[in-house]
Amino acid sequence: MDEKCIADIEHVTGIARLDEAIARIAGAAVADGLCEAVLLKGSIARGDADEFSDIDLYLVVSHQNRDSVLERREKYLAAYGDIVFIEDVDFGLPQKLGIFSDALHVDLYVAEPQQVGSLDPVVAVYDPANLFTDVTPTRADVTDEELCGHFSSAIYCLVEASSAYARRNDVWSAKIMSDAVGELSVLVRSLYDQRYAFLGLKKINEVIPAEDYQLLEAIYVSLGRGDFLEAAQAILNVLDAFLANTDDGLAAKLDVRFLTWVKESLGTTLFARRRP
8 A cells, every 4th residue: 555545534524533544544445455446435525524423434346255255344444443332234235343442433335336326425545446536426405205204293293292192201202202293304414415315314413493493392302301291393394394394385295184273282182281
């Protein structure tokens, strides 16, 4: 691995800890001579990484070298430091998940060139054959149909959470309402970030205006007090705000009838006062 390549890796993010980890792990992998390329995806490739970000590192290999690289992944990860947790995961590609003693999280993938995909940006930290110099991301914006699904799911969560509340299973009710916040986060994020709305709550406080974030935060504040009726109203406030700020074409497709019924039922049919 030549000195220029090492220097390029060491300055890929400008964040010392991430750059050090990338340089050491990628350097160990490339030194074995088994990789066609080493790529970064995720927040680093998108350009919105910070000191708390994890690293999505892809070792691109030929079919012939795949098994050898799979066997050496833990060795490559250990080149950075002390591993306190390691796990094999497979979401279509073999992934070795490593957590280090400094709390850094690295997802190390192994892929053949045709398996890398082009949905999202990639940054090549080692690519001597220029296999990935002209990759153009192809991910499409979130669709109206997807947003309609998230809108209805958030409302449905209120109905389910109300049933759990009526049974005095407050822990389950809180979990379902938290799920509703996940649905809401995609809706709110889509107003400002249609391409990556699917990321939901991840770093959402850096994407949406403070007043919108406070609407989401109010739900957790109410749940923390154990006030489920207030939390339900806070969820409805977010839905109303989304409805008021989305375009007319999408608004016409949303299940406003379902929303209206839930609003009218709150405190009576839904989340009625419980007997002591």
